[in-house]
Amino acid sequence: MNRILIAPLALAVAVLSIPAHATSPEELDIRARQMMKDSFKDHGIAKTYRMLQLDFQQACSQAKPPSADVMKQIEAEQMKTIKWPADGKYFGDWKEGEKIAISGRGLTWTDKAGAENGGGCYNCHQLSHHEISYGTIGPSLLEYGKVRGNSDEIVKYTWGKLWNAKAYNACSNMPRNGDAGILTEDQIRHLMAYLFDPASPVNKR
Amino acid sequence: MANPMRIRASAKDGVTEVRVLMSHVMETGQRKDASGALIPAHFITELTAKHNDKVVLSAQFGPSVSTNPYLAFKFKGGAKGDKVTVGWTDNKGESRADEVQIS
């Protein structure tokens, strides 16, 4: 028995000893985190505290997503951050929503504090029939309301997704518009109308 | 003083091709800066190209031409070693002329 165990151990030692001073992955993780603090400086509203990661951001910072269990745990935590409309009013004005969807402004060091941010939706999503300048990082949302209807379930899901996309997919590329204070509750109402209103160019040809 | 142009001129089968890259802001006079103030117009108005001392091209430029304009044209004649001179004047009265030998 002993002999069988010793052989692979000896092999492992030999492999590890080849790069004499190579840094371990854990050490590199620590150094990388230090680098992400030391290499940046404050500029306007973009302060260095932005370089500190939230737990879920750290968990989603590898080429591969974390385990299904970790994902579920993150999603459950993020779900708690969603603020549902107190008055039960989910919809605003789709025309305002379109402006928010088109604007990608806000929160960079060239933006001013207190300025109204855009949603940047078109950076990643196709939305309406007439706006051809759309990105493809996220799925097409063309005819969003027309295809999905307006059941309570889909309306609630969409509000939640807009407020904090990480509640539904822990490592989603989509920002937490409501939770991170990118958009106001009213702006999210306008985006809801843009997605669901039959008169909105998202649904009306 | 204005920055130099990059001029290339090459002769082949009795035709000389000239390619000119000019360094100029080409402000239209319709743009605004960060504070909302109008940026004054500043653009090339006239351009002349000469083969030795003979004018082979004269052009009027306007504010619709891009920053750092690029111009390519051909003329009949020209031989290796001949001079090609390109000169421009802008709306502020500034000017620049550069010269190359045909290759």
Add this chain to the structure above:
Amino acid sequence: MRNALKPIAIVAALVMSHGTAVAQSTADDIAKYREMIADGNPSELFEMEGEELWKTPRGPMKATLEKCDLGMGPGVVKGASARMPRFFKDTGRVQDLESRLLTCMQTLQGIDPKLVIDGKFNSGERKTMAALVAYVVTHSKGDKVRVDMTNPQMKELYALGERAFYYRTGPMDFSCATCHGEDGKRIRLQDLPNLTKHEGAAAGWGSWPAYRVSNSQFWTMQHRLNDCFRQQRTAEPIYASDVTIALSVYMAAKANGGEVMTPGLKR
């Protein structure tokens, strides 16, 4: 701005009549437009300025950069940027083109690197730097990306660069990988190279630094990375800081063997 308006207007007109086959034709039209103006890439103007600056005595020591060692021996410019970033024995660290030029400006000319590090893009010594970069990278055009990944310091920076690439942070939870981690994606109409693979990295790393038609500026790689982080909504990366070198090593290593197309010509 206005330079880009014309081709876009053409694109928009096409779109009206052709409907859905739009994305591909748009990309094709942009490629055609690039081809059309490639002959007159205005980065040549910056290159000319850079060549002049390279040979002009400057700084407190009134010296030129003609003895600057970019890794191929003093004064050798040809092929130098294709092999960067690289480890330099005299400084004991890996340097990209811009941090190496800072070393040369300091040691040969006595110019304080802070003038560049704390400066503003398109002005002062950073403007000088951009012209010098244009001059140097033009002399690697057509070469292959050849960074030495057998060097242990390079390997370590690659590992750090990879971690930086996937580092999600800030109010929008973005990392480099958010936009540059998958094939065939776009932001608006802008194609995004997948920098995690050779093909995308070769396209991206191989075509910067570049002249940007939309703002008539010549952008170095430091400038490009700076704007990526701006759009990521992070704090501002310090000029030539470790993260910028690490990411450069990561991209260059992925691009290794690809063609150097610098100076590029961009939107």
